[in-house]
Amino acid sequence: MITVIVDTTSTFDDVMLKSTAWMQILTLCHMSRIEVVLPDVVLRETARHWEAGALEAIQIANGKIAGLKKSRERLVEMGIDTKGLVDSETVNAKADKSGFEEATREKLLSLGVRVEPIPEHVDVETILQRDLARKKPFSPSGKGFRDALVWETVKAVVLTSAANAKNFFVTNNTGDYCQAGGLAPELEAEVKNAAGKLLWVANLEELLKHGALAPMVAGLAKTSDELAKFLAFATTTRDEGAEPLPVEQVVKEAVISALENLNGEDVKTDNAATTGLNFSGLGIPSELEGLSIDAVDADASSLTWQTYETYDDTTLLIQAEIEAEITLDGFAYKSDVGYLVDDDGNIRMLEWDWNDHMAHVGTTVMARLSFQIRLEQGADFVEECEFEGAQPTWPASS
Template identity: 25%
Template sequence: MTTVYFDTSIIMNESFLRSAYAQAILKACSLLNIAVAIPDIVIDETLGNYPKKLNVKARAYEAARKDLAKIADLEAPAFSKEGVFDAYEAGLNALLEKHEVTVIAYPDVGAKELVEKAYECKKPFDEKGIGHKDYIVWRSIKDHIEDGDAQAPHIFLTNNTRDFCDTDDNDNVILHDDLSSQIADDALKPKVYTSLKAFYDAELLPNLEGVALADIPDLNAETLDELTSAYLGEELPQRTAYGIEGVPFSNEVSIVHYGGHQIEDTQLSEFEDDVIIEVSGTVEIEVTGFVEKHAFYLDDEEGLSVNVIDGDWNDHVMLVGTTVETAFVLSIVYSKEDSAVAGYNLSLPQEIDAYADY
């Protein structure tokens, strides 16, 4: 039986496990007899970060609601946070219980050990000795493996590549040697995936029953293309990223317009009443961002391939834009019981994310 461990970054990236895609993954793990284990500290980090994210989104919603009300008749109600956290916590606990997720207890780690390990500056600590929560996450997983409480092979899902990971000669993400060297048996060392999507493609999809699009009620190639267009149109405008491959600027890139798309491949997998439809292809997007003025003027003779929107944004940078074609993968969760889409997940493989602390 494979055992897969979730880090906080993975949970937060999937709407705190509220997305239909994440819940479909948990269901597929249950059906394929893959054990899911989450360190208790990850649960605590998740519950600690949820109200922070909720506050950020609520403030943004309220600001937008007030601005719209100034220029148009608006009936959108104010958002109340009362009871939201309690409902989320109860829902999370119910989800973990439903899919028989193991919650790994905190390891027996004292303050003295944390201080000593911090001064060693080995992963998951950084060069300044910061990383005590990551250390507890790792010790939870390591102890769970070594105590014989879980069966190999082991898989670690984390997007925190800075503190847990390294790359091999082929640029594949692997567990950092500071960590993998702590487990003597190579067969017990966890394989790393940096997203649920990567885990699904490599570990779940090959073991799920395939299904043809013609077997799905109310779906065909035309309606799938329409759904793809609608979801790209909903998700892409105003999406931000640290950078996107092929875009000659980074740090704060905003997608402001979605052009056309081209579907190149479609894969379907079925488990119980759910179908995951993976649609991949390319999409044309218009993006904006900032470049240093000196970089713009001192670049090669042809200059940067961008349009200047505001050449005097401030003393140091100018606002620029460009249009690029980039890859997309749209994972649609379809409920056969309801004959309707339950949710979807959109990823841009060429999107570059800055590191986020959790």
């Protein structure tokens, strides 16, 4: 499992969490592809930054409103028509820091983010001893109280992580946490016995380019507007007492989301050199190599599903199937391309001179894709939706 622990440096300039990077992180979290941890200290500090920004914005707006009124009065004195100038009322809104903090907390929790409190074992004495010893993240001047609380939260998460788990600490506060382009050795020493691994990245953009996350990001919605719509739907609060969404709707949304995540995935065919999702048996010529999914166009009306197991009386294991047209691109030796490319477009030439020996080609196949889903009864989203296999559509249609 990949866990992302975020410091205030990633919220300081984006307190509303609306950047593309934040929306991608929150989407992956809601889809259970990664786990996101926001220390409670970071949330509260973010609320403080929001309050300062809100007060400044109100002050600027009221200053401009006052200036507009004075300009209008001066223009009237000069006999100049002011019909195009509309007076505005003074902004009397309050910067409700506690309201912002509560709303942000609810939003994050609804998306699956862990807002992690300060570990119970951390008390004033713990922090005082760290300060007196001038241990990072405390600076020689004694600055670093909140940073120390964040680090104690990071440490607690890492020390309780599973074997081989990747824990990313996202912070650009390099002076307090880092040294020579990496996490400070004295901090690394505090988590050296952890089963999971702690990795440092400076910001969310750098994190999303990491090899562990980049393939996930490639399968997400392509535009910021699409991400925003997804997150808005995910955080919509239904009326108290409203009936749970029908299982069919939850399954459909999970499968459509899983299909989007297939983009960019490598596929395995009858060619022994290929690896990835098992697409063998779909009649893809073995001469094609390095195939990956470029697009998936599914027929939503073909979706079928059935519960094949129930345990603990609340957890459903479901198998869902859907027919889709899958566009793939890959490579073939130039010596094979002549008889592979056909007029029907089953194998298409994309670029002849990919290199001296290979051509870049594409193909399209029809398949019935199956997914294994784990769903808690009454939930509005699935716990897991994993690709299970691909079968040709022709036996079912014959």
